[in-house]
Amino acid sequence: MEAVEGIRIVKMEGSHIKEVARLERECFSTPWHENGLRYELTNPLAAFYVALDPKGRVAGYAGMHNIVGEGYVTNVAVYPSCRRRGIGRALMETLLHFAKENHLRLVTLEVRASNAGAIALYEQLGFVQVGVRPGYYQKPKEDALIMTKDYWHDRAFPEQVHGAEFLTPAQ
Numbered sequence: 374m375e376a377v378e379g380i381r382i383v384k385m386e387g388s389h390i391k392e393v394a395r396l397e398r399e400c401f402s403t404p405w406h407e408n409g410l411r412y413e414l415t416n417p418l419a420a421f422y423v424a425l426d427p428k429g430r431v432a433g434y435a436g437m438h439n440i441v442g443e444g445y446v447t448n449v450a451v452y453p454s455c456r457r458r459g460i461g462r463a464l465m466e467t468l469l470h471f472a473k474e475n476h477l478r479l480v481t482l483e484v485r486a487s488n489a490g491a492i493a494l495y496e497q498l499g500f501v502q503v504g505v506r507p508g509y510y511q512k513p514k515e516d517a518l519i520m521t522k523d524y525w526h527d528r529a530f531p532e533q534v535h536g537a538e539f540l541t542p543a544q
């Protein structure tokens with residue numbers, strides 16, 4: 374099925390790994406390497422998808438782990454030349470669909486505090502900021518915002534995450 378005109382979203386396969394690793398190198402200062410990505414192909418806790426252009430080339434990818442019924446987004450990235458066409462949103466919606474189908478209680482992720490574009494995307498999809506991990510990122514060092522989409526309003530969740538400072542409702 375085409376999520377965005379000319380773009381198909383499919384499960385990540387071995388034939389996509391090299392292109393996804395290249396995308397990682399292009400987008401992140403501490404990229405995932407081929408071996409780590411390849412491991413996810415057989416990881417029963419992983420849900421990784423790629424967006425393919427009409428020629429079958431990788432335009433973007435997104436991945437999530439199902440950890441005891443909660444979805445942890447590992448990454449989402451789109452090639453610079455393919456951005457602002459709805460591909461990132463379609464990839465995230467695919468992860469959210471997976472979360473719903475698998476009855477995950479919530480989906481959560483970390484994002485650099487300065488990454489306004491990604492934060493806008495997540496907010497558009499109903500994620501809210503629930504906390505901060507001070508100095509979480511390296512190269513350059515930066516805080517991570519913790520953003521969560523909580524389907525079942527489980528108020529116990531924030532207290533269960535270690536090493537994070539959470540916002541109180543008054544903040």
Ligand SMILES: CC(C)(COP(=O)(O)OP(=O)(O)OC[C@H]1O[C@@H](n2cnc3c(N)ncnc32)[C@H](O)[C@@H]1OP(=O)(O)O)[C@@H](O)C(=O)NCCC(=O)NCCS
Pocket residue numbers: 400448449450451452455456457458459460461462463483484485488489490491493494495497
């Ligand atoms: C974040 C990223 C995945 C978004 O991918 P994308 O395909 O360009 O996103 P979409 O076209 O689906 O955007 C959907 C909405 O998100 C918001 N958005 C996305 N990029 C934005 C930007 N650079 N500035 C402001 N808003 C942005 C907009 O609201 C956009 O809707 P609009 O285009 O109708 O205004 C992409 O910019 C990327 O790969 N960045 C580098 C890697 C990265 O930072 N990943 C996130 C790690 S936490």
